[in-house]
Amino acid sequence: MSKQRYDVLFLGGGTSCGYAAAAFRERDKESTVAIVTAEDQPPYDRPPLSKKFIVREDFVPEDIHAKDPSFYKDNNIDLFLQERIAQLDAESREVVLESGHRLEYGKALYALGSSPIEIPELLQGESATLRTTQDGLKIRRQLAGAKTVAIVGGGYIGAEAAAALLDKGLAVTIVERGPHLWSRFESREVAQALHAYLEQRGARILVNTTAVERKPGVLVTSDGNEVPADFVLLGVGARPNLDVARAAGLEMGESGVQANSNLRTSDERIWVAGDVAEYPDVVCGRTVRIEHHLHAKWTGEKAGAALAGETSAYRRVPYFFSDVGELSMILRGDPRPDHQVFTFGDPREPLISQVFLDPGGIVRGFIDLRKDYKAQEPLDEMFEQMILAQKNLSDRIEDLQKPSFDLLDLNG
Ligand SMILES: Cc1cc2nc3c(=O)[nH]c(=O)nc-3n(C[C@H](O)[C@H](O)[C@H](O)COP(=O)(O)OP(=O)(O)OC[C@H]3O[C@@H](n4cnc5c(N)ncnc54)[C@H](O)[C@@H]3O)c2cc1C
Numbered sequence: 001m002s003k004q005r006y007d008v009l010f011l012g013g014g015t016s017c018g019y020a021a022a023a024f025r026e027r028d029k030e031s032t033v034a035i036v037t038a039e040d041q042p043p044y045d046r047p048p049l050s051k052k053f054i055v056r057e058d059f060v061p062e063d064i065h066a067k068d069p070s071f072y073k074d075n076n077i078d079l080f081l082q083e084r085i086a087q088l089d090a091e092s093r094e095v096v097l098e099s100g101h102r103l104e105y106g107k108a109l110y111a112l113g114s115s116p117i118e119i120p121e122l123l124q125g126e127s128a129t130l131r132t133t134q135d136g137l138k139i140r141r142q143l144a145g146a147k148t149v150a151i152v153g154g155g156y157i158g159a160e161a162a163a164a165l166l167d168k169g170l171a172v173t174i175v176e177r178g179p180h181l182w183s184r185f186e187s188r189e190v191a192q193a194l195h196a197y198l199e200q201r202g203a204r205i206l207v208n209t210t211a212v213e214r215k216p217g218v219l220v221t222s223d224g225n226e227v228p229a230d231f232v233l234l235g236v237g238a239r240p241n242l243d244v245a246r247a248a249g250l251e252m253g254e255s256g257v258q259a260n261s262n263l264r265t266s267d268e269r270i271w272v273a274g275d276v277a278e279y280p281d282v283v284c285g286r287t288v289r290i291e292h293h294l295h296a297k298w299t300g301e302k303a304g305a306a307l308a309g310e311t312s313a314y315r316r317v318p319y320f321f322s323d324v325g326e327l328s329m330i331l332r333g334d335p336r337p338d339h340q341v342f343t344f345g346d347p348r349e350p351l352i353s354q355v356f357l358d359p360g361g362i363v364r365g366f367i368d369l370r371k372d373y374k375a376q377e378p379l380d381e382m383f384e385q386m387i388l389a390q391k392n393l394s395d396r397i398e399d400l401q402k403p404s405f406d407l408l409d410l411n412g
Pocket residue numbers: 011012013014015016017036037038039045046047048049050083084085086111112113114130131132157241244273274275276290291292293294296319320321322323
């Protein structure tokens with residue numbers, strides 16, 4: 001079988017790899033570089049998949065590509081599409097593809113992302129999980145002619161998809177194991193407001209129950225409900241793709257590939273980024289593994305710079321966003337259960353802002369839900385700076401306790 005050699009290989013070809021390859025090329029124009037992915041698309045951004053992509057026929061995969069197709073050619077980045085990595089031999093620095101092709105490398109980025117959790121007995125008939133553009137296109141095809149949809153799992157993908165499907169005029173039922181939507185989210189107030197919003201929009205939400213069986217046109221729940229379902233979307237979470245790294249002997253953390261704060265693994269020639277990376281985060285002050293878009297982008301950019309020789313620590317304020325219908329939610333930093341929480345706004349609008357202080361009074365997190373995302377931007381920027389600077393707000397507690405306090409006054 002054929003063999004090629006590259007100075008740098010970007011393994012996975014998803015969000016992190018796209019931004020990593022671009023960041024690397026900005027710094028190094030000479031090294032030979034390739035991206036390897038199991039998918040049929042070059043790197044792209046996944047967030048639109050659960051928002052517009054599944055319901056808009058005019059939306060094509062190219063619309064969410066991270067870079068123009070000419071970018072890879074112009075920058076001498078070879079693309080291996082639809083090539084699944086079977087093995088990573090860290091000792092001989094070689095990647096074996098399922099096609100039998102072998103690629104040798106000098107350095108590599110391991111960014112294989114996550115795969116959706118599958119429940120085979122529910123993935124029968126018209127049904128799907130959602131991770132890729134192929135999944136999105138399949139969902140669109142299966143929705144043609146459908147009137148009723150059941151969504152298993154009320155996390156952010158389930159809630160975003162529900163809003164999009166309601167917009168399309170479908171009857172949507174969400175089956176959620178917890179007491180309300182987003183039941184594992186850091187803010188119960190925001191989770192409950194999203195739940196109420198989707199119910200107002202017409203979603204039927206069944207809580208404290210699980211889906212157990214798929215029959216033609218129906219989804220059966222553990223408490224005996226028969227939910228009408230021409231189509232079933234399974235959105236019960238994802239697991240990081242660690243098998244190839246584990247088999248290669250890379251040191252593992254609790255739930256990801258262990259790396260240092262520069263995102264370098266136990267193998268000094270391999271870095272990680274995105275969903276698989278577990279590392280000591282200097283902003284959060286603890287070891288983390290994060291599954292969010294901007295995290296994948298930023299750790300990708302950092303890893304790309306590290307592959308080109310930069311040795312500093314990754315230092316960004318974590319950022320999770322979700323758009324559910326007209327609502328925009330942002331989470332900045334690292335809100336924790338032992339933090340003191342100050343809540344502003346009116347959940348009925350809904351408009352909720354929450355500030356999280358650690359026991360020493362230092363700002364650690366900010367969560368905001370509202371319709372007017374433009375009004376969110378200055379708050380987002382202000383809290384990003386405060387969290388980065390570890391701003392102590394002990395002397396502003398009195399202000400924070402006033403429900404009418406304007407948070408932007410913290411700038412003063
Ligand atoms: C539908 C959807 C909506 C989302 N919306 C949001 C959002 O609104 N906000 C937010 O913050 N985050 C969102 N996310 C999360 C975010 O997209 C991910 O955290 C991000 O894509 C992770 O990037 P990554 O590079 O680690 O992995 P991925 O982007 O998943 O890339 C990994 C790539 O590796 C490939 N691969 C895996 N195994 C192999 C193998 N053996 N051989 C070759 N290739 C392989 C995969 O096919 C994939 O292309 C969303 C995710 C999904 C699925």
